[in-house]
Amino acid sequence: MTSATETTPLLLLDEPTRASLWTTLVSEIERYLQSVDELPVSPALDAPAIRAFAESFTFEHPLPPTETLRSIAAQLTRYQVHTPHPSYYGLFNPASTTMSIAADALVAALNPQLAAWSHSPLASEMELHLVRSLAEKFGIPRDQADGVFTSGGAEANHTALLTALFHRWPQLAGAGLRSLDQQPVFYVSAEGHHSFLKAAKASGLGADSLREIEVDSSLRMRPDALRAALERDRAHGLAPFLVIATAGTTGAGAIDPIPDIGRAARDHNLWFHVDAAWGGAAVLVPELRPLLNGTEQADSVTFDAHKFLSISMGAGIYLTRHPDVLTRTFGTLTAYMPREGERLQAVDPFSHSMQWSRRFTGLKLFLSLAVAGWEGYAVTIRHQTAMGDLLRTQLADRGWKIVNDTPLPLVCFTDAAHSWDLAQCQRVANAVIESGQAWISTIQVGREKQPALRACITSYRTEPRHIETLLSALDQARSAAENPVV
Amino acid sequence: MTSATETTPLLLLDEPTRASLWTTLVSEIERYLQSVDELPVSPALDAPAIRAFAESFTFEHPLPPTETLRSIAAQLTRYQVHTPHPSYYGLFNPASTTMSIAADALVAALNPQLAAWSHSPLASEMELHLVRSLAEKFGIPRDQADGVFTSGGAEANHTALLTALFHRWPQLAGAGLRSLDQQPVFYVSAEGHHSFLKAAKASGLGADSLREIEVDSSLRMRPDALRAALERDRAHGLAPFLVIATAGTTGAGAIDPIPDIGRAARDHNLWFHVDAAWGGAAVLVPELRPLLNGTEQADSVTFDAHKFLSISMGAGIYLTRHPDVLTRTFGTLTAYMPREGERLQAVDPFSHSMQWSRRFTGLKLFLSLAVAGWEGYAVTIRHQTAMGDLLRTQLADRGWKIVNDTPLPLVCFTDAAHSWDLAQCQRVANAVIESGQAWISTIQVGREKQPALRACITSYRTEPRHIETLLSALDQARSAAENPVV
Numbered sequence A, B: 001m002t003s004a005t006e007t008t009p010l011l012l013l014d015e016p017t018r019a020s021l022w023t024t025l026v027s028e029i030e031r032y033l034q035s036v037d038e039l040p041v042s043p044a045l046d047a048p049a050i051r052a053f054a055e056s057f058t059f060e061h062p063l064p065p066t067e068t069l070r071s072i073a074a075q076l077t078r079y080q081v082h083t084p085h086p087s088y089y090g091l092f093n094p095a096s097t098t099m100s101i102a103a104d105a106l107v108a109a110l111n112p113q114l115a116a117w118s119h120s121p122l123a124s125e126m127e128l129h130l131v132r133s134l135a136e137k138f139g140i141p142r143d144q145a146d147g148v149f150t151s152g153g154a155e156a157n158h159t160a161l162l163t164a165l166f167h168r169w170p171q172l173a174g175a176g177l178r179s180l181d182q183q184p185v186f187y188v189s190a191e192g193h194h195s196f197l198k199a200a201k202a203s204g205l206g207a208d209s210l211r212e213i214e215v216d217s218s219l220r221m222r223p224d225a226l227r228a229a230l231e232r233d234r235a236h237g238l239a240p241f242l243v244i245a246t247a248g249t250t251g252a253g254a255i256d257p258i259p260d261i262g263r264a265a266r267d268h269n270l271w272f273h274v275d276a277a278w279g280g281a282a283v284l285v286p287e288l289r290p291l292l293n294g295t296e297q298a299d300s301v302t303f304d305a306h307k308f309l310s311i312s313m314g315a316g317i318y319l320t321r322h323p324d325v326l327t328r329t330f331g332t333l334t335a336y337m338p339r340e341g342e343r344l345q346a347v348d349p350f351s352h353s354m355q356w357s358r359r360f361t362g363l364k365l366f367l368s369l370a371v372a373g374w375e376g377y378a379v380t381i382r383h384q385t386a387m388g389d390l391l392r393t394q395l396a397d398r399g400w401k402i403v404n405d406t407p408l409p410l411v412c413f414t415d416a417a418h419s420w421d422l423a424q425c426q427r428v429a430n431a432v433i434e435s436g437q438a439w440i441s442t443i444q445v446g447r448e449k450q451p452a453l454r455a456c457i458t459s460y461r462t463e464p465r466h467i468e469t470l471l472s473a474l475d476q477a478r479s480a481a482e483n484p485v486v
Helices: A004-011 A015-038 A047-055 A065-078 A098-110 A121-137 A153-168 A195-202 A223-235 A258-267 A279-284 A325-330 A362-397 A422-434 A464-482 B004-011 B015-038 B047-055 B065-078 B098-110 B121-137 B153-168 B195-202 B223-235 B258-267 B279-284 B325-330 B362-397 B422-435 B464-482
Strands: A146-150 A184-189 A210-213 A239-246 A271-275 A300-304 A316-320 A400-402 A410-415 A441-445 A450-456 B146-150 B184-189 B210-213 B239-246 B271-275 B300-304 B316-320 B400-402 B410-415 B441-445 B450-456
Touching: A004 B362, A015 A065, A015 B015, A015 B098, A047 B121, A065 B098, A065 B121, A065 B362, A098 A362, A098 B015, A098 B065, A098 B098, A121 A146, A121 A316, A121 A362, A121 B047, A121 B065, A146 A153, A146 A325, A153 A184, A153 A195, A153 A239, A153 A271, A153 A300, A153 A316, A153 A325, A184 A195, A184 A223, A195 A210, A195 B325, A210 A223, A223 A239, A223 A258, A239 A258, A258 A271, A279 A300, A279 A362, A325 B195, A362 A400, A362 A410, A362 A464, A362 B004, A362 B065, A422 A441, A422 A450, A422 A464, B015 B065, B098 B362, B121 B146, B121 B316, B121 B362, B146 B153, B146 B325, B153 B184, B153 B195, B153 B239, B153 B271, B153 B300, B153 B316, B153 B325, B184 B195, B184 B223, B195 B210, B210 B223, B223 B239, B223 B258, B239 B258, B258 B271, B279 B300, B279 B362, B362 B400, B362 B410, B362 B464, B422 B441, B422 B450, B422 B464
Parallel strands: A184 A210, A184 A239, A239 A271, A271 A300, B184 B210, B184 B239, B239 B271, B271 B300
Antiparallel strands: A146 A316, A300 A316, A400 A410, A410 A450, A441 A450, B146 B316, B300 B316, B400 B410, B410 B450, B441 B450
C-alpha cells in the first residue's frame, strides 16, 4: 500500500516547494499588474507556435512546479489579448480587482462546496447577502429578493428564461414543452445579447421562439413594435411569456426604454426581465441611476460583476423578486444531499441553480466591495464613464463621427468625411491592433448595419493618456488607410 | 473629471498594500494547508451568528484590505465543512492541489476571456490539448475528440443531453421540441445523478422524459430492464434518444455494466453517454482501467477534474467523439464577436458551450497535471482506492456490514448485528460529525432503501491514521447509540 506521504508531494507539494511557488506566483502577478500597460495589447496570432507550445506538455514526466508556473505564465502573457490593459477597448472584460485575485486563491485553498447550505453556511450567507444588497440597488425589496451567482451572463439570462417559463407553466417541470397547448415565444431587442438565442435553443423552445424587436435610431427597442409583435403573436395563437429589456447592449451600449417595455410586459401579464449585465452598474452612481429607471418593475435582472465591477471571470448574477421561483425551477430531492439547510430554513445553493456543487463565486465580489465600498465603485464607474465622454468628444474633434447614442462609455464611430465600408473599418482596426497600442473592434450598427469602429472603456485603469494614445493610433491608421503605399 | 490615479487605489490597491495583502494571503493559505487536519471537520451550524457576520458588512465605508482578508478567511475557516480535510468522507469535494490554488490566482490576474479563440489563443489551445488528452484516455481517438470545460458535472451532463438531442434532431435548433412528432425520452440508472433531472426540466423535455432504470443487487443498471424500457417506450410511440451509463454513482459508487448498456444504445441507434464524473479517474490507473471498459464506445463522457483529480471547484469537462456537435448545438453568429478564430481554423470557445465569456478553467488542471504527470495521478488514485479498501476491511473486522459493492473508495455500511433504521444511522453519523473527528453521511441504498452510513475517500491526504480515527469515532458513536444515557 502506498502511503499518503508518498503521494501528496505531487499534489500538495512540500513546504519549501510551496514557499518558492508562492514567491514566484506573487512576483508574476505583481509584474503583470505593474507592467501590463507596457505590453502590446494583443499578440501575434501564430497559431502553430501556440498549439505547439500547448502540445509540448505530454504529462509523461513530473515537471518542477515553480519553473513550470513561471514558464506558462510567461507564455500566457505573450499570447493573450490583454483584457486588463488600460488600452483594451473591447468586450467588457475588465482588469480584475486585486481583491478578486486574492479571493480566487483563497477559494481554491478552502475549496468550499456550494451545493448544500450546511456544508458552506457562511459562504452561502455571504452570497445571499450580496444578492439581496444588489437586488435592493436595482429596486427589488430586500425581503422579496432572491438570486444566485452564475458562471456568467449567459447562465443568468438562461436562468431568466427558465424561471419565466416555470413561473407561467408549472406543469413544464413534469410534462415538458410538448404538453402545452401553445408555443411560448419571447421578446428581446434586435440589439440584445445572443445568449438568449442559445437559451432559446437549449430550453427546447427553438430559436424561432425568440422575437427580435426592431430598434429606433438610438438602437433602443421600440415599445410600439414590441406591442405590435405581442398582439400579432397572440392573434396567431402563440403564447408570449417573457419580455426582455437590455440595459447596455453589447454592440453599441444602448439602453432600452425600460419603463415602457415593462409596462407592455405588465399589460400582457408577462415576465419582465432586464439584462443589465454591463449597464447595471449605473445603479451604483446617483447621477446615472435614472438610466435604469423601470428596473424596479422587473421580475428578474441579469448583472455581471465581472464586467463593470471589475471582478475576475466569471461572476454572473441572476436576481429576482420571486423568492420561490428558483427552487421551483431547479429544486430536486436526492437521497445523498444533506438536509440540514431545510431544517434551518436556509437556502441550499443547488436548489437555486443549474449547477450542482458550485464554486464559491461570491467571495471575490464580497471582498472587492468590502474594500472599495459602494462609494469606491461609484467613483470608478463615474471615472470610466468620464473616459468614455472624453473619447467621444475627442473623436468628434478629430474628424470622426459618432454613430451610436449612449451615456455609457462605449463609442461606435467612423470617419466623418468619408463613407467607409466594413472592410475599410476593419483595416483601420487591424492597423490599431497591430500597432500594439490599443485593441478596438469593428461592428455593424443597427438595422442599416452601419460599418463602424467600436471602443469601450472596460478597464478602471484607463486614463486620459491612454485615450490620447488611442486617438493617435487611430489618426495614424486612418492616414495609412487613406494614403496606401502602392 | 476624476483621474484614474484617484480611482484605482480602491480596486487595484497601491503597491505596499498589495505586498501586505499577498503576504497575508500566502500565510492564510499556508496555515490552512498545514493545519486543516487539526481543525474540527465541520462547524456548529449557528445560522443566526453566521448570517449576522455576513450582514455586518454594509459596504458603506471602505475597509482595510489585509485585515478584511484575514478576518473573512478566519470566519470562513470557522464556518465550513472542511472538504479538504483528510477526515472529510463526503461528496467527492477534494483537497485542492497546490497548483490549482496558484492557477486560480494567476487566471484572476490575467483574466483571459474564453469566448473568442483570438482573444486567448494559448488558453484555448491548452484547454483543447487537455480535452483531447483526456478523451484519448477514455478511448476516444484524438483526431475525433472534442469537448469543453464546464462549471461542473451538472453542466457537462446537461451538455450531453443537449448534444444528443441536436445530433438526432437538427431541426430543434429552429423549431424546438414542439415541432417533433414524438416525445423524446432518455435513460439513466435509478442510482444516476440528479443533474439529469434538472437537465430534463431545463431542456423542456420535462422530468417525465427521464426513465430511471432499475438496478441489480450491486446497484448497477440492469441491461435487460433497459432493453425492456426501450421496447416499451418505442411501442408507446415515444422517441428514445439517449442512454446514460454511470461510472461511479454518487450514492454508492456503483459502476454500471458499460459495455452492455452501450450495446443496447447502439442496437437502438441512440446517443450513448457515460457519466464518469467521479469514477472516470480509473482510466488513469492501469489496474483500474478495465472498470471503464466500454467507455470507448461512448458518444460523450462527463468527467469532473474537481473530483478525483483534486482540482479546485469547479472544473467539469464534457468530451465527445463528434467534432461538429458542440458547434451545432451552441454556435451562433454575432456582429460583435471577433472572427479571427474561424479564419485560423481554431475553435471559438463560445461556440462550444452554454457559456459565453468564460473563465479559463483549464489552467488549474493543466498546471496540476504538468507537475504531477499522469503517473503522479495514478499513484494518488491508487492510494485513495487503497484507503477505501482499508476502510472496508477494517469496518468488516469491527462488526460493521458493508452494503454496497464497488471497487472505488466509497463505503456504505451499517451495524452487522442490528437492523438500524435511517434515524439510527443518522444518530450515529451525527455523533461522528459532532465529535469533529470526521464527516460522514447517511444514505438509503438501492431499491430497498437500505439505511446506511456513507464514507467516501475524497482527500488525497487521507492516510491510515485518519481511517483509524474514523473507526474509533464510529465505535464510540455506536456504543453511545446502543447504550443511551436515559
